[in-house]
Amino acid sequence: MTTSVASSEPDLSPVPVAGPCGAAIDTCRVADLIAQLLVALGEDPAREGLAGTPDRVAAWWRAFLSPDDAATATCFTESQLSDQLVIVGGMSVWSLCEHHMLPMNLQVTAGYVPNGEVVGLSKFGRIAQHYAGRLQVQERFTQQFAEHLAGVIGREDVAVAVRGVHLCMSMRGVRMEAARTTTVHAGGQFRSDPVLNQQFVTLAAAQWNAA
Numbered sequence: 001m002t003t004s005v006a007s008s009e010p011d012l013s014p015v016p017v018a019g020p021c022g023a024a025i026d027t028c029r030v031a032d033l034i035a036q037l038l039v040a041l042g043e044d045p046a047r048e049g050l051a052g053t054p055d056r057v058a059a060w061w062r063a064f065l066s067p068d069d070a071a072t073a074t075c076f077t078e079s080q081l082s083d084q085l086v087i088v089g090g091m092s093v094w095s096l097c098e099h100h101m102l103p104m105n106l107q108v109t110a111g112y113v114p115n116g117e118v119v120g121l122s123k124f125g126r127i128a129q130h131y132a133g134r135l136q137v138q139e140r141f142t143q144q145f146a147e148h149l150a151g152v153i154g155r156e157d158v159a160v161a162v163r164g165v166h167l168c169m170s171m172r173g174v175r176m177e178a179a180r181t182t183t184v185h186a187g188g189q190f191r192s193d194p195v196l197n198q199q200f201v202t203l204a205a206a207q208w209n210a211a
């Protein structure tokens with residue numbers, strides 16, 4: 001007996017969506033190219049199991065490359081607040097290594113010291129998703145996240161730590177499944193104050209150990 005599972009239709013609507021570089025994502029052309037790729041791989045894109053694959057893959061690319069806009073980070077006035085370290089951790093995003101187009105999982109921890117204003121907590125996750133949704137390298141992701149957050153608070157006093165698992169290092173190539181890459185950006189106070197820096201790194205590592 002065959003059981004069919006209802007699935008939503010892939011989103012191939014012709015409404016142009018801009019990719020990370022600003023150029024429109026041509027979803028129909030992507031679907032065509034995936035069908036061609038299947039042929040080049042010796043497959044039959046018309047066979048039953050693959051019939052919807054090019055559209056599904058194209059819809060995934062479209063969704064991946066156009067995550068929610070991170071441009072608006074809501075801030076709230078907290079005029080009495082100062083000298084408090086705020087750290088948001090446990091943010092897990094998927095990106096794609098630009099050398100092999102294979103997934104990398106990035107565990108992101110970000111910190112800042114509020115001065116009169118606090119940043120809406122969910123916005124940290126949105127910033128992470130925004131810069132993950134593109135062909136990336138971990139170091140650039142870390143830098144872009146830090147620069148964006150610094151822009152939101154209007155100061156350089158931000159720290160970002162990222163621990164990455166790169167499938168191009170685990171499922172292929174050197175095949176080192178346990179390899180983890182850590183990148184740390186420490187700006188402003190986090191650079192000049194070793195105690196603050198150490199607090200951040202310790203708390204970021206604790207987040208990863210708990211994961």
Ligand SMILES: Nc1nc2c(ncn2[C@@H]2O[C@H](COP(=O)(O)OP(=O)(O)OP(=O)(O)O)[C@@H](O)[C@H]2O)c(=O)[nH]1
Binds near residue numbers: 137138168169173
């Ligand atoms: N610095 C950095 N390197 C990355 C990242 N993601 C993948 N790479 C590396 O990109 C490099 C590409 O190296 P190449 O020699 O051109 O490609 P390759 O022959 O497939 O390399 P191997 O992975 O060693 O098999 C590899 O060393 C990857 O580990 C990243 O986020 N940051």
Ligand SMILES: [Zn+2]
Binds near residue numbers: 097098100168
């Ligand atoms: Zn890679």
